Amino acid sequence: MNQDNKTKKAPTSAQKPLRSAQWFGTQDKNGFMYRSWMKNQGIPEHHFQGKPIIGICNTWSELTPCNSHFRELAESVRRGILEAGGVPVEFPVFSNGESNLRPSAMLTRNLAAMDVEESIRGNPIDGVVLLVGCDKTTPALVMGAASCDLPTIVVTGGPMLNGKHKGKDVGSGTLVWRMSEDYKAGKISLQEFMDAEADMSRSTGTCNTMGTASTMACMVESLGLSLPQNAAIPAVDARRKTLAYISGMRIVEMVQQDLRISQLLTRESLINAIRTNAAIGGSTNAVIHLKAIAARMELPLTLEDWQTYGQQIPTLVNLQPSGQFLMEDFYYAGGLPAVLKRLGDAGLLYKDCLTANGKTLWENNQQAPCYNDDVIRTIDNPLCSNGGICILRGNLAPRGAVLKPSAASPHLMKHRGRAIVFDSFDHYKERIMDDALDVDANSVMVLKNCGPKGYPGMPEVGNMGLPPKLLRAGITDMVRISDARMSGTAFGTVVLHVAPEAQEFGPLAAVEDGDWIALDTDAGSLELEVSAAEISARLDTLRQQKTHKKTGGYLQLYIEHVMQADEGCDFDFLVGCRGADVPGHSH
Template identity: 55%
Template sequence: MKDKEHKKLRSQEWFAPSGGGKGGFVHRKAWRKNQGLPADTYGKPVIGICNTWSELSPCNTHLRDLAESVKRGVLEADGYPLEFPIMSTGESIIKPTAMLFRNLMSMDAEESIGSNPLDGVVLLTGCDKTTPATIMGAASVDIPTIVVPGGAMLNGRFRGKNIGNGTYVWKLKEKINSGELTEDDLKDAEVCSARSEGHCTTMGTASSMACMAEALGLTLPGAAAIPAVDARKKVMAQLSGRQIVDMVKADLKMSNILTRKAFENAIIINAAIGGSTNFIVHLQAIAGRMGVELNLQDFDDLGSKIPLLVNLMPSGKYLMEEFYDAGGLPVVLNYMKEHLHNDVITVNGKTLGENNANAICFREDVIYKPSEPLQKEAGIAVLKGNLCKNGAVIKPSAATESLLVHTGKAVVFENMNDFRNKIDDPDLDIDENSVMVLKNVGPVGFPGMPEVGNLDLPKKVLEKGFKDMVRISDGRMSGTAFGTVVLHVSPESAVGGNLALVENGDLIILDVPNRKLNVDISDEELQRRREKWVAPESKAKRGYPNLYVNTVEQAHLGVDLDFLVGNSKDN
């Protein structure tokens, strides 16, 4: 990349303001002079290293070490690196759900980046919400930005087989009920499934977010799939440190990279890798921060007919370690080039097509060719109907094909406590043909839209040998999960969407090929029920949760706070 002539560094607004005098003196003296820095330090590009390390986020505990590799790269390129922390969220730990705090974390990133003398920023990410949150925050500031994904753990091994430390969890209930696993077995499986630092090993949300960042052009080529503890991860981090300095010199900002074409590429690639449904709400939120129009239907129009190429759990057999060994995302980007905008610019100043033109697949059992895909059509289907007027989503590649067209009687759970209290009651009127309906787990209702949509099946159904049922909710599910699960119903039940009006015994009609989801009752009956409906009392009485429930957008818009959409700082 060629440097733009006479480009004044953003940090010079602090250290060498127009007119000189007291302002520059105060900022230089008060800021880092006590660290013994020579005067010429203040003329170098200042690079922020936005670190989501936290001992409260197990997936991100190795990012402190990774930051040191980034710093080496920045120093080699004659930049000045400064690491800073922001709020971190671990999906498996934080309550009530990490999704509640994604937007708060993005605000932390935005204010930390925008309010300090930074010329560029490196985002160190890991567990799934940390990637979109930091990108959202940086997008709102719009300075040169590069992402360094933290990487997945090494493969879990248990009893001679690979186990995905996310996908395996969703199979535990049936394994326990069948007697296949004891409590002592579970203790062994816990350790075996999480045998190194890093995030979950399947193509869950964390890996989908890393691949999203690479597909958008925000990482160096090949960064997404490198395991967390692989030495090549540190090499990539160091190279990223060098690259961000070049980006500052060339004034290559996020607005140059995150174009409508880039977002379309990300949708297509998420389909080809069998990525998470959570990808939708995160990509829309990022697009909203950039002012790029991206609606829910785009995910179906662009992605639902794309072939599934990557044979990873939960849609396939393998894990992220094999994906990297097979060639990683560059192979998929190369294979899918006929579907992509290959002329979009990326963080290294080259186009997406240039970066991946020579990618080679080393394992055809892990990454399939488009001419012989794992599945002919993958991606995410967007449903419409009287049960979801603004839309709902389902991931057909993770569903049971025979259930994609299904009519069944609703078994309603008003909230998660109601579900837990009833699901294994032998008197519950439910069988394998029923449709499980969970209410009040949307953005406002929970609050925060937790990953509970892939409800455990009732014991009485599992004992009959059935492993899947149609499940519908206004919540989300983990990207590591699977099943015939309809998610993100909008409007949600807590704000009066028609999902709130469903009663036990109502016929639910699911028709994924025709993109329909309806409850078989008349408009007149819906209106009668609506007149009797009473909104549930909110649990969010104070602080950020109260701000969240009063300003959050619905699932079909990306679940960002309405006052953050499209607002960028003046830099």
């Protein structure tokens, strides 16, 4: 594999007239109307005379705490656009916040992507700045923009400052999982648990662990869709505003050069992202989101690619939940450029991939320093030697399942145990607290009907809390299997994204209490020790019992059109790049 091909350069001159001229560039009735109504905002005439119109796609919302500072961030972007000679136009899109939105922000990721795509395509925009932060806002906005293929740059909101609890640094999300288990185990009181709320989230920004938000910020930077250092600058650091300002300037140049998102999102840059995900100990959610993004650009990406290109990559970033530190420490240690430098030096990057600033990935990062080898480990001293997402297949997951080795317990990576089955998340909540539950440390907890269609929306409930009676006995991890997802801030030996899901009568639906299940991560296998004939018979019985219920609205659209986890959970009718042309736009 040649990873040092001849350096690609961005085009240096505009290849076509400004797209916005179709609205503002004509001296007729249509041009009159478009310009006139825009002028009611006080926009001067000369802004319509050949200046690039730059959209600022904003996911600000007070219901999305991670993105609550985006009004201010958008102003920095706006000033940069103006300095570079562009005309900024800010517009809102659906903000699917992870922390408040029920039943799951994943349910509305595709809704947000549809909003973004149609907002970009239908409006007089030459280029777009995507303001992203909270988990699903990043993939949703990139997916929507990819289907339009205009010049695009991403500005992430940045992580919150380190949490501080009893004199120690604590990670957002990860602290919740750990303290909740400690409370159920009787190690801490309810008051001690509640007192940690304000300690965990003490500034605006995304989770400060290597959760999904930080992971996707790193994915964006490794894909070349943002400027260097975008992933890790803390939300409240003045350098975040500076990066936003410079990004505003840069998008004007990208329009002038006709440097579109399709020139940045390539098969090679996707492989770079897979390797980066392994090196940072990134979230399993990246598997689904990158697949969806790739499909919008009509680029091949499979679970086998994660196995081929990511499985043997060492985890270098020592961050919670896999390690010790937090995103603030990661930035001070050198941020993602230091990681990309180490991967590149080891021959593990496609170095010539073009990035948003017009330089190649390697030109941006080949001199990147690292200031702390404990936070960002060297290749020969990794946190985990094989940190890439583990892809599992077998008769329990014919189309695949995933596991995050850096967050798992080594002694459970090869395991055989009896299944304890929960038919739904409500069933799990009812059953798990019962001390009479026939479960021990060797049992395998199995959760069904929490996949894309089953919940619906594929919630982050795959890291099921352990039975209190086992927690009190000192058990801290068990093998858990589901068709659900897991928060990137969570940890444990958790098998996720089992496909096909139980709701679609995948073999997971056939598992019963007492069945033996064998997990072997080295072999990449996940097997239900039940005969094929018995599995088929059980599934036939379930099909006969199934009832069809119409829900109506967006939920009905979702259930009918969402694809499985291995396909990226996009809607089947949204796959592909439809471009920016507006059908039937003449008046």
